[in-house]
Amino acid sequence: MQVNRILLSIALAALTLTSYAQNFGDILAVGAENAETYLTHYAGPAINSFGNGMSEGWYNTAKPHKSLGFNLTVSPSFAFIPQDDRTFLFDPAEYQDLRLEGDADGIIPTLVGGDAEAGSELVFSGEATYPGGLTFDAEQRFDVPDGVIDLNNVPFGGSPAPTYNIGVGLVKGTEVKVRVLPEVSAGDFGASMFGLGVQHDIKQWIPGISKLPFDLSALVAFSKLNLTYDINVNTGDFEGQGEAVFATSSTTVQGIISKKLLFFTPYFAVGFNAVSSTLDVNGTYRYNTATSSSEIEDPVSLEFSGAGGMRSTIGGRVKLAFFTLHAAYTLQRYNTFNTGIGISIR
Numbered sequence: 313m314q315v316n317r318i319l320l321s322i323a324l325a326a327l328t329l330t331s332y333a334q335n336f337g338d339i340l341a342v343g344a345e346n347a348e349t350y351l352t353h354y355a356g357p358a359i360n361s362f363g364n365g366m367s368e369g370w371y372n373t374a375k376p377h378k379s380l381g382f383n384l385t386v387s388p389s390f391a392f393i394p395q396d397d398r399t400f401l402f403d404p405a406e407y408q409d410l411r412l413e414g415d416a417d418g419i420i421p422t423l424v425g426g427d428a429e430a431g432s433e434l435v436f437s438g439e440a441t442y443p444g445g446l447t448f449d450a451e452q453r454f455d456v457p458d459g460v461i462d463l464n465n466v467p468f469g470g471s472p473a474p475t476y477n478i479g480v481g482l483v484k485g486t487e488v489k490v491r492v493l494p495e496v497s498a499g500d501f502g503a504s505m506f507g508l509g510v511q512h513d514i515k516q517w518i519p520g521i522s523k524l525p526f527d528l529s530a531l532v533a534f535s536k537l538n539l540t541y542d543i544n545v546n547t548g549d550f551e552g553q554g555e556a557v558f559a560t561s562s563t564t565v566q567g568i569i570s571k572k573l574l575f576f577t578p579y580f581a582v583g584f585n586a587v588s589s590t591l592d593v594n595g596t597y598r599y600n601t602a603t604s605s606s607e608i609e610d611p612v613s614l615e616f617s618g619a620g621g622m623r624s625t626i627g628g629r630v631k632l633a634f635f636t637l638h639a640a641y642t643l644q645r646y647n648t649f650n651t652g653i654g655i656s657i658r
Contacts, residue, residue: 336423336457337543340597341450341550343440344611346407347593352614354457355558355591357397358423360619361646363560363587365391366507366535368650369475370489372629372638373577374527374570376511377481381658385477385636391646398425398463409438415456426462428455440599442608448599454547475507475535481658485513491535502540509533511568526571531583536561545597552608554595562587566623577629585644587619619645631656 336354339347369387377383399419402412412418415432436452479489491507515521515528539558545551566583593612598605627640627650639651 336460337545337554337556337593338454338547339434339457340543340545340552340593340611341440341452341454341547342410342434342436343408343450344442346410346436346440347612348614349406351591351593351612352616353400353422355423355556355614356589356616357393358461359558359560359589359591359616360587361391361393362537362539362558363562363589363619364585364644364646365389365648366475366505366537366560366562367533367564367585367587367623367644368640368642368648369477369491369652370509370531370533370564370566371511371529371568371581372579372627372636372640372652372654373572374529374568374579374581375572376485376487376513376529377479377656378658379481379483381481381487381656383477383479383636383654383656385475385479385652385654385656387475387477387638387650387652387654389475389648389650391648393424393463393646398422398459410434410436412456420456421459423459424461424463425459427458432456442611444608446599446606446608448601448606450549450599452547452550460541475505477507477654479511485516485529487511489533495538497540500542503538505535505537507533507535514567526569529568531564531566531568531581534561534563543593543595549600550597551600552595552597554593554597554610557592557594558589559592560587560589562620564623566625575631577631579625579627579629579640581623581625583623585620585623587645589616589619590614591616621645 339350368389402418404411413433415429440448440450475491477491479487481487489509493505495504511529511531514530541556543554563586566581568581570577570579591614594610597608623644625640625642629638634655636654636656642648
């Protein structure tokens, strides 16, 4: 549906990026262990950056809404991926019977690295092994997978993680926040998102500062983003269809301080992110030999770590009547720029 195409382009900004026809699913033909090693280098930076980006956009002031006050905010974030994480060095010692040809320096793209060098190929000659004890003598040769995304075409050189937030004030300086994106799809891509957070005015409970002219609150929030990318593999004797499922979740705990100055509110926050990401390659694939044909189910399951940690944010919000505009920059594992517009009442 056209509506779904519009939603996904907003949700991911993926359709405004450069999407490549080269299917990284070809790497499945070299065995599960080799594929998992390759995909760890290939997909890890992008998935972890999405996890950092999802920690943004939960607030633009330390003051929670009053009872029944609310806000609606559209707040895209860009988690910066350093140039070094857009490519990786192919080290043949990490693989079994897999080598790189046609690329003198051995530097090949990650998922966000754009085109591979023309003429570069991955060549496999050996035993391809898969879950369940399946083993095949195989000879494979295919082009080095391009990146699905080219960050040179993305504002700020970062991985986009847009969020759409609703906040509602309850009682005693407590605000509940929700972000939801129903599952949508366009082309080879699909996405869904859910998040829930609570912001609470802690200044009221601290003797001696409750009357001072600034706002102080604490935030606890959780987000989960699922991205899917269709895979269709046909390298000759290896073929099949499925999807790569990228899932990343982020839990963030932050302390926020702000001071309203007429229509402008600067804010500062410190806290911690816990990011968990996975990549599963699902589907049914088949190895066809001269004497037999065997099916392989769901060959890859990966977990990524190391994206979380301490964070600090500085930002500001402009509010004119009910309308808000904000921007913020966060120092963390993958530094993030966040901006957004919204409506805020009470």
